[in-house]
Amino acid sequence: MPKSLQHTLFILLPLVVVFAVLPGVYQNHLLLFNFVIFLILAQGVNIIYGFTGYLPFGYVGFFGAGAYGFAIMVMHFQTPAALAVLVGGLVGVALGLLLTPLLRLTGAYFAIANLAASLAVLHFVANPALEGITKGPYGVSLTGTFNPTFAYDAALVVLALTLGGVVYLRNSSFGLALQATREDAVSASMAGVNVVKMRVIAWLASALVAGLAGGVYAWYVSVFYPDNVFSGDFSIFAIVFALFGGVATILGPIVGVIILYGIYNLIGFTTPQYFQLIYGLLIMGLVLFLPAGLMSLATRRGWRVP
Amino acid sequence: MSPNSILTVSNLVKRFGGFTALDGLSFHIVPGEILGLVGPNGSGKTTAINVTSGLYAPDGGVVTFEGHDIGGAASHKLVHRGINRTFQVPKPFLSLTVRENVAVALAYGGAAASAPTIDALLTEYRLIELADRPAADLNSAQQKLLDLTRALATSPRLLLLDELAAGFNPTELDWIAERIKALAARGMAIIVVEHLMGFIEHITDRVIVMNAGKEIFEGKLAEAIRQPQVIEVFLGGEHAA
Numbered sequence: 001m002p003k004s005l006q007h008t009l010f011i012l013l014p015l016v017v018v019f020a021v022l023p024g025v026y027q028n029h030l031l032l033f034n035f036v037i038f039l040i041l042a043q044g045v046n047i048i049y050g051f052t053g054y055l056p057f058g059y060v061g062f063f064g065a066g067a068y069g070f071a072i073m074v075m076h077f078q079t080p081a082a083l084a085v086l087v088g089g090l091v092g093v094a095l096g097l098l099l100t101p102l103l104r105l106t107g108a109y110f111a112i113a114n115l116a117a118s119l120a121v122l123h124f125v126a127n128p129a130l131e132g133i134t135k136g137p138y139g140v141s142l143t144g145t146f147n148p149t150f151a152y153d154a155a156l157v158v159l160a161l162t163l164g165g166v167v168y169l170r171n172s173s174f175g176l177a178l179q180a181t182r183e184d185a186v187s188a189s190m191a192g193v194n195v196v197k198m199r200v201i202a203w204l205a206s207a208l209v210a211g212l213a214g215g216v217y218a219w220y221v222s223v224f225y226p227d228n229v230f231s232g233d234f235s236i237f238a239i240v241f242a243l244f245g246g247v248a249t250i251l252g253p254i255v256g257v258i259i260l261y262g263i264y265n266l267i268g269f270t271t272p273q274y275f276q277l278i279y280g281l282l283i284m285g286l287v288l289f290l291p292a293g294l295m296s297l298a299t300r301r302g303w304r305v306p
Numbered sequence: 307m308s309p310n311s312i313l314t315v316s317n318l319v320k321r322f323g324g325f326t327a328l329d330g331l332s333f334h335i336v337p338g339e340i341l342g343l344v345g346p347n348g349s350g351k352t353t354a355i356n357v358t359s360g361l362y363a364p365d366g367g368v369v370t371f372e373g374h375d376i377g378g379a380a381s382h383k384l385v386h387r388g389i390n391r392t393f394q395v396p397k398p399f400l401s402l403t404v405r406e407n408v409a410v411a412l413a414y415g416g417a418a419a420s421a422p423t424i425d426a427l428l429t430e431y432r433l434i435e436l437a438d439r440p441a442a443d444l445n446s447a448q449q450k451l452l453d454l455t456r457a458l459a460t461s462p463r464l465l466l467l468d469e470l471a472a473g474f475n476p477t478e479l480d481w482i483a484e485r486i487k488a489l490a491a492r493g494m495a496i497i498v499v500e501h502l503m504g505f506i507e508h509i510t511d512r513v514i515v516m517n518a519g520k521e522i523f524e525g526k527l528a529e530a531i532r533q534p535q536v537i538e539v540f541l542g543g544e545h546a547a
Contacts, residue, residue: 173409173413177410177414180407183398183402187398187456188399189381191460192382192386193410
């Protein structure tokens with residue numbers, strides 16, 4: 001059985017099925033929905049950071065753009081919600097295209113420029129002068145499309161597609177070539193890889209994922225402000241979850257989200273007063289002892305982690 | 307200039323700010339030939355390789371490969387045309403396995419249908435035992451061989467070797483020299499930049515001696531070392547007489 005089929009059958013499918021069944025047995029649907037959103041975003045970060053090495057500190061820009069793409073289609077064009085989610089994804093891609101010049105930067109410079117770009121988009125959307133289009137800082141209320149059940153299902157579809165994309169990257173020469181550009185762009189070009197084209201494709205794929213996630217998020221919550229959907233927490237969480245598990249793998253970001261977001265909510269419910277302390281210690285421990293993520297425990301022993 | 311040249315370089319100029327690294331360099335190479343580029347540090351040998359492999363665009367002059375002007379073309383396009391190279395400091399994809407390093411080049415390098423398999427290449431260049439190890443585990447000499455294997459996986463017709471021999475012991479050097487000669491015997495044109503004169507003399511048909519971005523001698527290495535202008539740039543003016 002080819003590896004990609006194994007990964008689809010034994011990782012993608014069980015994960016999606018578990019999250020499809022859970023709402024029937026667990027009452028906190030918002031929490032489950034947030035898990036799915038972070039599973040998507042962590043894999044989106046995995047695509048651009050894990051496979052090409054660009055750390056997207058402003059990743060939430062695509063998410064917020066997707067949410068507003070959804071809202072504008074619903075408010076002004078009465079578009080059906082599922083179609084508006086697709087538009088949200090395309091708005092993410094359009095923003096990604098606009099930001100492709102950032103890929104000329106590397107390392108911290110790219111991360112900072114990307115963060116600045118996401119803040120610029122936030123302030124653009126929240127501009128009171130655009131109230132007629134985006135409702136400016138006053139937020140949107142999309143009561144007409146409110147349907148958490150369908151929105152949750154749509155999120156699962158986006159999760160399945162995103163995981164499918166990562167399974168492809170993990171098992172194809174395309175994904176290998178992307179990793180080659182991450183390791184050494186000059187050598188990659190001497191292997192015949194069109195480095196610029198590959199980076200742009202990964203960047204746009206990652207923007208599409210966040211745009212779609214933003215679209216389903218807007219559908220699910222229905223009422224939100226610019227500060228909600230452009231909150232830096234989304235970028236930070238998605239990056240920390242992906243890094244905690246281990247990037248450039250399928251499993252790493254999944255494990256990262258389940259463990260860290262699980263603990264996050266557990267401490268948040270039980271001992272909120274120690275929340276920052278415990279969470280901070282956990283992340284410091286990760287940086288100090290497992291900089292390459294949990295999955296590196298296995299790769300160090302020579303195991304190939306899916 | 308031979309009408310059979312696979313690569314012809316005419317009046318090549320490359321400047322970095324106020325420094326002129328290549329100052330009107332001209333040379334050619336025919337299929338199956340091994341051409342040495344020698345000269346003191348800073349004479350422009352590696353710059354010539356970098357321009358020919360598309361890493362730098364020339365500021366003047368013409369580079370023609372198989373009849374096409376390739377000056378300023380992107381590296382990956384030149385790889386697809388049939389040019390490849392190794393690096394003075396080897397540059398493998400460190401976290402990928404040895405096998406994956408070669409697989410990328412085989413998949414994206416536009417290799418001929420008759421290209422050897424990964425295992426055949428790794429066996430020929432003594433890396434097969436290390437095939438599933440990350441390239442980071444290799445020593446410097448092994449990384450150089452991996453660089454070479456990756457280049458060969460794209461079926462080049464022109465191969466540029468930038469100080470490949472440095473870091474190998476004498477037995478390994480003999481073996482590498484035989485490999486390079488075998489590649490040339492199959493019709494590959496090979497340009498060798500090297501400081502090890504014994505190695506150069508053993509494998510090259512002809513050398514270009516460079517100084518300050520220009521050619522100062524062309525011919526057999528044995529003749530080169532008798533030329534006053536060559537002795538002057540290597541040893542200083544007082545030895546030339």
